[in-house]
Amino acid sequence: MPATVAIIRCDSYDESSVFDAVGRALELLGGAERFVRDGERIVLKPNFLVGATPDKVVNTHPMVFSAAARHLQAASAKLSYGDSPGFGNALAAARKIGIAQVAETLGVTYADFSEGRQVSFAEGELIKQFTIASAVLDSDGLVTLPKLKTHALTRMTGAVKNQFGCIPGMLKGEFHMRMPDVDRFAQMLVDLNRLLRPRLAIVDGIVGMQGNGPRGGDPRQIGAIIVSDDLVAVDATVCRIMNLDTALVGTVTYGTAWGLGDADDITYVGDPIEEFVVADYDVNRSPQSTTGSTGGGTLAKRLIVPRPVIDPTKCTACGTCVSVCPVDPKAVDWANGKGVPPVHDYGRCIRCYCCQELCPERAIDVRVPPLGRFLHARQ
Known part of the structure; x- marks a missing residue:
């Protein structure tokens, strides 16, 4: 079955503009009611890499969070939000970003991702057991809100990698130790998403990050809101915008091969994707290994x-x-x-x-x- 990705032009973080863009994308995909049901407890998973103000383009912008929350609330979902950064306090980061204040205004409760439970996953191709934040496990579903950025290890970070934050705190470091090879790391991310099965991805691609991402890079204007229930197709779309070969991105190749989604048959709705491609996007296109696994x-x-x-x-x-x-x-x-x-x-x-x-x-x-x-x- 082909994936459908909505991509909508939105050139600023003006609140009404972002709200309208997210709304248009959802309508093109069948409406928010297609992805959440009345009364369901849905966790929003933005990207809180670190506490940084929105102008640093490190995290999901609070206006994208606001738009997603308002549309899902209109579909009668009961929302909470959370993330588990690799370093520092998540709620403090959310306040620095501005998302905590938006959430309080909208009545979206904070979900603490610091405690987790072990979950067996017999269907995992590589990983058979994960420790997942209890707040995620206790919910009815997950909607992921990633930021479009480059990444030193995985080249780009999009919809699939955003769920790494569902693993509590420093436990993420254990996966880096166990899987220093980028292919195995990507395989782990795909298994993680096959377990969690996010309902929907709403990507903040209005201003992306290029170069030394995911924290130290530079802003790059793109002007896109990207929405789909196929996270692999979303990552393939981000690659296309970055002018990056999807064959170099493990979340796309393994995500397609292992049935998480489909990068090979994508139908685009909304605005023409060709309008968003940045030919000179500063991203690692080197064909060589970018990890410690070189075979030598x-x-x-x-x-x-x-x-x-x-x-x-x-x-x-x-x-x-x-x-x-x-x-x-x-x-x-x-x-x-x-x-x-x-x-x-x-x-x-x-x-x-x-x-x-x-x-x-x-x-x-x-x-x-x-x-x-x-x-x-x-x-």
Whole structure:
């Protein structure tokens, strides 16, 4: 069965404009009532990577959250919202973003994702058991509200990856340790979504992030609201907007192969997708591996695979990178006290890029070593 994706032009975060765009998308897909029933308890899952103001384009914009909530409330759903960032307090992040204030105004309750329960998933192709936030498990359904961004590990982050935040707190670091290879990490994300089966994705693609995402990148105007109940088709659509080959994105390839969704047969409704494609979108299109799994061991990893690099002129020695590193012993740590930036041990580094993702000063970039650049140029 072909996937249907609604893509609607919306060039600003003006409240009424976003509300109308989300409403038009939902109507083209059959109305909000097609996805939620009267009285159902639905969890909204925006992206709270970190507490950052909307102008930083790191998180789901509060006006997109507001529009989604209002349309689902009109369909008589009982809403809550939550996320589990990799670092810091989720509710504090929601307040900094502005979503908490919107939720309070609309009567959408906060769902604490910090506690979870183990769930068996015999149908998992790779993962047979997950620990999921209890608030998600106790709901009737999930609607995901991702932000369109680049990502150092997965190249892009969209509808499928957003559910990684349904795994409580630092447990996410365990998956990075178990699956440093980006293919296996993507397979885990697909299994996670096959378990959770979100009802709907409503993507904030009005202003996306390019370059050093998912936190340290730059804003890029796109002007799109993307809505579908097929999350794989949504991710394929994001790839198309970024001018990124879907074959390079595991959530799309494995999501299609494992039956989560369909990236091969998409019907677009709304505005022409060609109007949203950004040919020069700054995203990693390198065909080489971007993880610690190169087939050549630690030496190849050091010489070829992209690695996180700290810019000493931006680093404030806050220690966030050290705190979030999932490796034991740490792959990034203090060398000579906190008066100088931490130092990476690239032999231990698994290339999960958590340090780059969560650096509050945008002081960590992911760079390809010289040999890796040489090999890429020859391909």
